[in-house]
Amino acid sequence: MTTIKDVAKLANVSVGTVSRYINGHRIKEENRRKIEEAIHQLNFKSNPFARGLRTNKTLTVGVLIPRITDIFCTQVIEGIEEVLNPLNYSIVICSANDSPEQQSEKLKYLKSKYVDGMIVMPVNSLELDVEEIVDDGIPVVLIDRLVKNCELDAVVCDNVNGAYSAVEMIINKGHRKIGIIAGPQDIYTAQERLTGYLRALTDYNIEINEDYIVYAEYKKDGGIEALNQLLSLKDKPTAVFTTNYPTTVNSMKVIMEKGLKIGEDISLCGYDQTDLFQMFHPPLSVVVQPCREIGISAAEILLKRMNGDFGGHPQIQRLKTKLITTDSVKRLF
Amino acid sequence: MTTIKDVAKLANVSVGTVSRYINGHRIKEENRRKIEEAIHQLNFKSNPFARGLRTNKTLTVGVLIPRITDIFCTQVIEGIEEVLNPLNYSIVICSANDSPEQQSEKLKYLKSKYVDGMIVMPVNSLELDVEEIVDDGIPVVLIDRLVKNCELDAVVCDNVNGAYSAVEMIINKGHRKIGIIAGPQDIYTAQERLTGYLRALTDYNIEINEDYIVYAEYKKDGGIEALNQLLSLKDKPTAVFTTNYPTTVNSMKVIMEKGLKIGEDISLCGYDQTDLFQMFHPPLSVVVQPCREIGISAAEILLKRMNGDFGGHPQIQRLKTKLITTDSVKRLF
DNA sequence: ATCAAAAATTGAAACGTTTCATTTTCTTCA
DNA sequence: TGAAGAAAATGAAACGTTTCAATTTTTGAT
Numbered sequence: 001m002t003t004i005k006d007v008a009k010l011a012n013v014s015v016g017t018v019s020r021y022i023n024g025h026r027i028k029e030e031n032r033r034k035i036e037e038a039i040h041q042l043n044f045k046s047n048p049f050a051r052g053l054r055t056n057k058t059l060t061v062g063v064l065i066p067r068i069t070d071i072f073c074t075q076v077i078e079g080i081e082e083v084l085n086p087l088n089y090s091i092v093i094c095s096a097n098d099s100p101e102q103q104s105e106k107l108k109y110l111k112s113k114y115v116d117g118m119i120v121m122p123v124n125s126l127e128l129d130v131e132e133i134v135d136d137g138i139p140v141v142l143i144d145r146l147v148k149n150c151e152l153d154a155v156v157c158d159n160v161n162g163a164y165s166a167v168e169m170i171i172n173k174g175h176r177k178i179g180i181i182a183g184p185q186d187i188y189t190a191q192e193r194l195t196g197y198l199r200a201l202t203d204y205n206i207e208i209n210e211d212y213i214v215y216a217e218y219k220k221d222g223g224i225e226a227l228n229q230l231l232s233l234k235d236k237p238t239a240v241f242t243t244n245y246p247t248t249v250n251s252m253k254v255i256m257e258k259g260l261k262i263g264e265d266i267s268l269c270g271y272d273q274t275d276l277f278q279m280f281h282p283p284l285s286v287v288v289q290p291c292r293e294i295g296i297s298a299a300e301i302l303l304k305r306m307n308g309d310f311g312g313h314p315q316i317q318r319l320k321t322k323l324i325t326t327d328s329v330k331r332l333f
Numbered sequence: 334m335t336t337i338k339d340v341a342k343l344a345n346v347s348v349g350t351v352s353r354y355i356n357g358h359r360i361k362e363e364n365r366r367k368i369e370e371a372i373h374q375l376n377f378k379s380n381p382f383a384r385g386l387r388t389n390k391t392l393t394v395g396v397l398i399p400r401i402t403d404i405f406c407t408q409v410i411e412g413i414e415e416v417l418n419p420l421n422y423s424i425v426i427c428s429a430n431d432s433p434e435q436q437s438e439k440l441k442y443l444k445s446k447y448v449d450g451m452i453v454m455p456v457n458s459l460e461l462d463v464e465e466i467v468d469d470g471i472p473v474v475l476i477d478r479l480v481k482n483c484e485l486d487a488v489v490c491d492n493v494n495g496a497y498s499a500v501e502m503i504i505n506k507g508h509r510k511i512g513i514i515a516g517p518q519d520i521y522t523a524q525e526r527l528t529g530y531l532r533a534l535t536d537y538n539i540e541i542n543e544d545y546i547v548y549a550e551y552k553k554d555g556g557i558e559a560l561n562q563l564l565s566l567k568d569k570p571t572a573v574f575t576t577n578y579p580t581t582v583n584s585m586k587v588i589m590e591k592g593l594k595i596g597e598d599i600s601l602c603g604y605d606q607t608d609l610f611q612m613f614h615p616p617l618s619v620v621v622q623p624c625r626e627i628g629i630s631a632a633e634i635l636l637k638r639m640n641g642d643f644g645g646h647p648q649i650q651r652l653k654t655k656l657i658t659t660d661s662v663k664r665l666f
Numbered sequence: 667a668t669c670a671a672a673a674a675t676t677g678a679a680a681c682g683t684t685t686c687a688t689t690t691t692c693t694t695c696a
Numbered sequence: 697t698g699a700a701g702a703a704a705a706t707g708a709a710a711c712g713t714t715t716c717a718a719t720t721t722t723t724g725a726t
Contacts, residue, residue, distance in 0.1 A: 003682055014706045019684055028691095028704065045445055049389075050682035052382035053711045060425075068414070069407040077401055081428065090446055092393075093426050095414065112378055113423055253612050276609045279586050336712055347676045352714060361674065361722095383712030386681045673722065678715100685710085692703070 002042040010038040022046055052114070060090040061302060062110035062118040064103065068095040072245060072272055072291055073121065076143060079295020080119060083303065089116075096123050098219050104129055111138065117302045119295075122147050125188035139305030141298045145188040146316070153305065155297040155317045159189050162287045162321035163196025163243065166269050169285070169325055170239045171204050174332030175267065179212040179230040179237035181223050181247045190218060193243040193271070212237050216247050223247030227254045231266075239267035239329055248272065248286070267329040282327035290319050335375040343371040355379055385447070393423040394635060395443035395451040397436065401428040405578060405605055405624055406454065409476060412628020413452060416636065422449075429456050431552050437462055444471065450639045452631050455480050458521035472638030474631045478521040479649070486638065488630040488650045492522050495620045495654035496529025496576065499602050502618070502658055503572045504537050507665030508600065512545040512563040512570035514556050514580045523551060526576040526604070545570050549580050556580030560587045564599075572600035572662055581605065581619070600662040615660035623652050 004022075008015045011034040021027050021035045038044070052058055063080060065073040077093065084091060094110060096103035103123045107130065110118060117139045122128050128147045130140050142154035170178055180197045183190025194213070201208055211233055216226040223246060230237055231254075242248040248270030255262055262268050262282070269285040270277070277284040297317050305313075337355075341348045344367040354360050354368045371377070385391055396413060398406040410426065417424060427443060429436035436456045440463065443451060450472045455461050461480045463473050475487035503511055513530045516523025527546070534541055544566055549559040556579060563570055564587075575581040581603030588595055595601050595615070602618040603610070610617040630650050638646075 001682090004684095005682080015683085016685080016707070017705055020705085023684080026704080031705085047386070047682050048445075048447060049382050049385035050711090051684075053380070053386055053682080053713085054684045056382075056711090068410055069404060071402060071404070074402045074407060078428070081401070088442075090425050090442075092423050095411070109421075109423075112381075114381060249608055249612070253608075256612055256614065274609065275582055275586075276607065279582070279589055280613070281589065334712090337714095338712080348713085349677070349715080350675060353675085356714080359674080364675085380712050383681090384714075386683085386712080387714045389681090668726085670725090671723085673720100675720070676716105676718080678717100680715085681713085683711085686706105686708095688706080688708105690703100690705070693701085694699100695701105696697100696699090 001047075002044045004044070004046065006042055007035060007038045007044050010042065011035045056114065057116055058090075058114050059088055060092055060113070060115045061299075061306075062092050062094065062113070062115035064094045064096060064106055064110065064118065064120045066096050066098050066103075066121060066123050068093065070245070071274060072144075072289070075291030076121070076295040076298075079292035079297075080299045081295075082292070083296055083299035087303070098123060100124060100127065107133065111136070117141070117306045119143060119298050119302055121145060122188075124184065124186045125191070126186045139302060141302045141305070143294055143298045147188070151314045153301050153313060153315045155294050155301065155319065157189070157289050157294070157321050158318045159192035159321075160196040160199065162271075162289070162323075163193040163241070164200045165196075165321070165323045166241055166271075166285070166287050167197050167200035168204070169323060170241065170267065170269060170329050171200065171206065173239075173267075173329050175237075175239040175329070176206055177209070177212065177235065177237040177239070178206075179214070179240040181214055181216050181226045181230070181240065181242045181251065183216065183218040183222075183243055183247070185215070187218055190243065197241060211235075218244050218246065220246055221250065223250040224254055227251045231258070236266075238332070239269070242268065242270045245270075245272040245274075248277075248284070252280075252284070263326075263328045263330050269329055273324070278324075280328075283324075285326045285328045286324050288322045288324060290321070293319055334380075335377045337377070337379065339375055340368060340371045340377050343375065344368045389447065390449055391423075391447050392421060393425055393446065393448045394632075394639075395446070395448035396424055396426045397429060397439055397443065397451065397453045398426070399429050399431050399436075399454060399456050401426065403578070404607060405477075405622070408624035409454070409628040409631075412625035412630075413632045414628075415625070416629055416632035420636070431456060433457060433460065440466065444469070450474070450635045452476060452628075452635055454478060455521075457517065457519045458524070459519045472635060474635045474638070476627055476631045480521070484647045486634050486646060486648045488627050488634065488652065490522070490622050490627070490654050491651045492525035492654075493529040493532065495604075495622070495656075496526040496574070497533045498529075498654070498656045499574055499604075499618070499620050500530050500533035501537070502656060503574065503600065503602060503662050504533065504539065506572075506600075506662050508570075508572040508662070509539055510542070510545065510568065510570040510572070511539075512547070512573040514559045514563070514573065514575045514584065515546060515548050516551040516555075516576055516580070517548065520551055523576065530574060544568075551577050551579065553579055554583065556583040557587055560584045564591070569599075571665070572602070575601065575603045578603075578605040578607075581610075581617070585613075585617070596659075596661045596663050602662050606657070611657075611659075613661075616657075618659045618661045619657050621655045621657060623654070626652055 008018045094106040121143045122145045182194045214226040216222040242251045271287045273288040337351050341351045427439040454476045455478045515527045547559040549555040575584045604620045606621040
């Protein structure tokens with residue numbers, strides 16, 4: 001193991017000078033040359049422990065997400081990596097497995113690992129015990145979901161308008177009886193999407209029918225019961241808007257199992273995107289979120305904070321969604 | 334920041350004793366009590382840098398995968414986490430973005446981060462410059478794919494028999510003209526799956542038709558051209574076996590775009606599993622890999638190595654696949 | 667009660683950096 | 697050419713652990 005001392009000796013300068021070179025301070029041209037030569041010759045790699053011991057910096061950021069197998073999350077991560085990896089940051093990814101308890105645990109865990117900053121997608125919008133972390137001066141950036149009573153930087157989608165545009169499209173195709181599978185109202189995105197739905201109906205003077213609003217978990221198996229409830233109404237909706245990935249997938253599953261045809265017997269518009277959604281007949285209408293961009297933005301804000309720039313805190317960035325319109329929502333005239 | 338010294342002072346013992354307590358060595362009952370009390374009172378957390386500086390251990394393992402958005406990879410990761418997280422290991426995940434160059438880079442990167450061990454799913458089976466890492470005594474466990482000239486521990490699926498069982502099923506449904514979209518032959522799994530295909534045909538005395546064997550990249554857009562090639566043959570195959578997730582998805586896409594119906598106009602059997610595959614009409618026949626178990630096994634082997642137990646090296650573990658049989662492969666009699 | 671052996675504790679060195687008060691070297695201008 | 701000021705280099709302390717030789721305490725046999 002070669003150390004900075006070996007380099008100093010070979011280059012015939014002091015360790016302090018080598019350290020200054022490594023950290024990008026100005027040194028005499030001749031010494032720079034000698035040090036570079038020595039580093040190369042000895043294949044010197046600076047020891048992160050020793051550095052961390054002095055600086056308390058790890059060049060590591062923690063990313064906490066609800067679930068690692070969620071395609072939304074992994075696309076966000078790709079965006080984060082795109083920004084942070086070139087700067088030599090490590091990313092430690094933790095999954096809360098959809099559980100608030102595990103979320104707490106992993107938060108502590110990341111703190112104990114001395115990450116320089118965190119990007120967190122909260123499991124719900126009720127609680128996030130980041131106080132201790134923030135008090136310690138570790139910057140935290142939220143993604144996708146805001147949390148009550150948390151004054152944190154955040155990058156979210158414009159869920160209100162995302163939902164609004166979907167429902168508007170459904171209305172414009174002639175539907176008036178529009179069901180929604182909303183999410184748990186303790187989740188920020190779920191609230192917003194419901195708001196978008198309500199606002200669209202209101203703007204188009206369509207009366208709101210409480211029976212058409214059903215709630216489901218935003219988890220792996222969420223939405224099955226909810227859709228069944230909608231379909232068992234005497235006066236069934238002609239179109240259903242599902243508001244996240246699992247409820248969309250599960251609704252498709254239920255509809256198909258019942259032998260109904262999407263876009264004919266019942267219209268469906270979903271949320272979040274998969275290649276596969278566009279391969280059904282007809283392809284599925286969906287609200288698409290700019291996942292990668294969310295990751296990029298979050299990483300950039302975090303970077304700014306980690307560099308000590310706390311201007312404009314808390315900075316809340318809202319990204320636009322995109323609507324894919326297909327025949328999965330039937331034109332009624 | 335409270336240190337071991339503060340604890341020692343409060344508990345009225347020496348730092349050495351506190352250290353021994355922390356590392357689980359035997360100490361006098363009375364001291365244990367006092368130390369525990371002090372640690373609790375001061376909310377002491379041991380500093381990973383200082384420890385690492387002495388021990389050169391990070392309690393971190395690196396996981397290098399071809400692509401983070403690949404569902405196969407993330408399920409494997411869930412398995413790894415299941416084993417490693419309870420033991421307080423951090424997992425640093427790196428994606429090679431399907432590029433051998435990035436793979437090399439990330440490998441170096443992980444090494445520079447002083448991970449205690451690595452789990453690597455290689456981008457291909459040709460090269461993996463882990464020599465330097467292995468020479469440094471950092472244990473490496475391969476998953477899913479073996480690499481030429483690499484004597485490493487590995488957890489892989491029995492791809493030969495996975496493919497064999499799929500092709501056998503197709504044969505048993507009466508098909509004789511069976512196409513395969515094989516993968517790049519520099520990828521271990523692709524080789525094996527082709528072998529399984531060939532072996533099944535041979536065992537059932539079906540002549541091998543070179544025209545029915547086409548190759549595709551195992552990447553995001555792989556398989557489109559390959560399937561088109563099969564479908565444009567004068568004597569088209571009646572069934573096609575696609576040998577990984579992207580080629581399966583893309584084949585479905587091509588078939589549907591041509592207005593053909595899977596299980597009627599052409600039979601299809603794929604590889605790897607998604608919820609969505611079972612929602613098509615008919616659902617898709619696929620070879621399913623035990624992703625989570627792969628992760629678990631790999632983590633367990635790695636753990637053993639990191640604890641200094643090198644018995645039975647290189648240990649190569651082979652897990653069985655499962656076949657889901659549906660009407661996407663038509664019964665011909 | 668005594669002593670030898672075993673067990674536990676102590677305290678200081680070492681790990682490889684960064685940092686900072688000093689010292690040395692370089693630059694500029696009269 | 698010399699002096700003052702600026703720039704760069706020096707070297708030792710400090711970061712918070714672990715480890716190990718030396719020391720103290722405990723145990724158990726006589």
